[in-house]
Amino acid sequence: MPGIEQNKDSQVGRVHRWYYRTLYRVATGRNHLKQRIKTLYHYVANRCGDGVAELRSLSWAEVRDLFLFARRRLREESLPQVAGGLTFTTVFALVPVLTIALAIFTTFPMFMAFRTALEAYFIQSVMPKAISNTILSYLTTFAAQATGLSAVGAVTLVATSVAMMGMIERVFNRIWRVKAERRWTRRILVYWALITLGPLLIGVSISLSTDFFSATSSLVGNVFGALAYSILSIVLTSAGFTFLYMVVPARVVDWRDAVAGGVLAGLAFELAKRGFAVFITEFPSYSRIYGALAALPLFLLWVYLSWLITLFGALLAAALPVIKYERWWYEPVPGGAFVDALAVLKVLHGASRYGDTALVSSSAIRTRTRLGIDELDTLLEQMQDKGWVGRVRTDPAPRVQFGKHVNDTGDNWVLLANPETLTLAEVYRLFVFGGMPVNAGVAQESDDPRDVAARRDAARLARHVEDAVEAGLGLSLADHFGPAVDRADVPVALS
Secondary structure, rough: OOOHHHHHHHHHHHHHHHHHHHHHHHHHHHHHHHHHHHHHHHHHHHHHHHHHHHOOOHHHHHHHHHHHHHHHHHHHHHHHHHHHHHHHHHHHHHHHHHHHHOOOOOOHHHHHHHHHHHHHHHHHHHHOOHHHHHHHHHHHHHHHHHHHOOHHHHHHHHHHHHHHHHHHHHHHHHOOOOOOOHHHHHHHHHHHHHHHHHHHHHHHHHHHHHHHHHHHHHHHHHHHHHHOOOOOOHHHHHHHHHHHHHHOOOOOOOOOHHHHHHHHHHHHHHHHHHHHHHHHHHHHHHHHHHHHHHHHHHHHHHHHHHHHHHHHHHHHHHHHHHHHHHOOOOOOOOOHHHHHHHHHHHHHHHHHHHHHOOEEEEHHHHHHHHHHHHHHHHHHHHHHHHOEEEEEOOOOOOOOOOOOOOOOOOEEEEEOOEEEOHHHHHHHHHOOOOOOOOOOOOOOOOOHHHHHHHHHHHHHHHHHHHHHHHHHHHOOOHHHHHOOOHHHHHOOOOO
């Protein structure tokens, strides 16, 4: 029949068109993916080359200062002590976290394959094999028993898990020198997403990778298969550390810094795992001492090493922006805040008098002064409290973007004080004396003769200091900076 034949021809034509459109889209997507991978490869290669060239250009004095900076940061953060505290918290919170993960896998049977892959990865890659089976068996048993708890017990488990995540965030905020923490509602959402989605995403990635290597195992030998699995383990571990460094701190972290810290932590984790396995194999005396409980002290030691590696990677990710953009060689000295404050005021004064706009972004100020994020925030907040500067937000907070460095909060600042009346002496009093009188520490209410004499001497000293400050620093900001402002201190844009 002509109508039926014509209908069949039209259907066949639609199928052919759909088939060719699909092939075209696949080919176009493949070419686009290849182009993106090629771009990423060239970008990473160029950045690595720039980093190596920059390291080679350092003098011996700068290399020495760099090591001193690393030692100073390690001493300031007290990583061994912090890792010990996190180990203690992990012992209590590991079972609740595992219980929540098992509940998710049990509730949705479709995820059981992911759970199997996650357990296999735990045995093969997360811990040395000598103790991983024993520890996983204990943890699974404890978690299975915990699933039968009452509503109050379930709430306690969730609270314990959230408390552990809160402690981890506080430690990371301390490493990144974050002052303002997230709101508690946002923190709860982030913690819950990490606890619930984290194991699921890890299980999915491991399951897909395992299926891929199983499908291609006939094409490669055992040696290449083992090498590929080791590389996969390092990549997944590094990706997990990178994700942790980007999500947990209450600050926007440049993905390149997070990747650097994640790769360092991933490599160190793999080396530590192999070294720990050699230690267990070559020195089995611990089993004769502890007997059936031998796995417990080894597990605690491994958790401690894992946290130490995690914190070292976090410290690198937090220190890289300081090394690249700030005064990493600088050590705070008494009176240094006064000099830094004048440098900030000079930038704001230049923008207000000679710039296209009086607004200056935080990143522009940092570029010209090389002050750290925390140093600059502290200075600006003190000057804002005095009414000298004002904060203006014109754009939303920056987000992480490929190929762009994000290192400030999106705030802009403007000079509010009159530079003709604001004197250097006022700035000196604020940043050297903290805005307090010189004799503020002397008891003012006591009638004791000794306190009265001390109060009289302090008042005399305060007058001398005030006279000296006014005589030496009586200039206004406008007179001090002068009309000839360096054009390098005048921002041409807000960023």
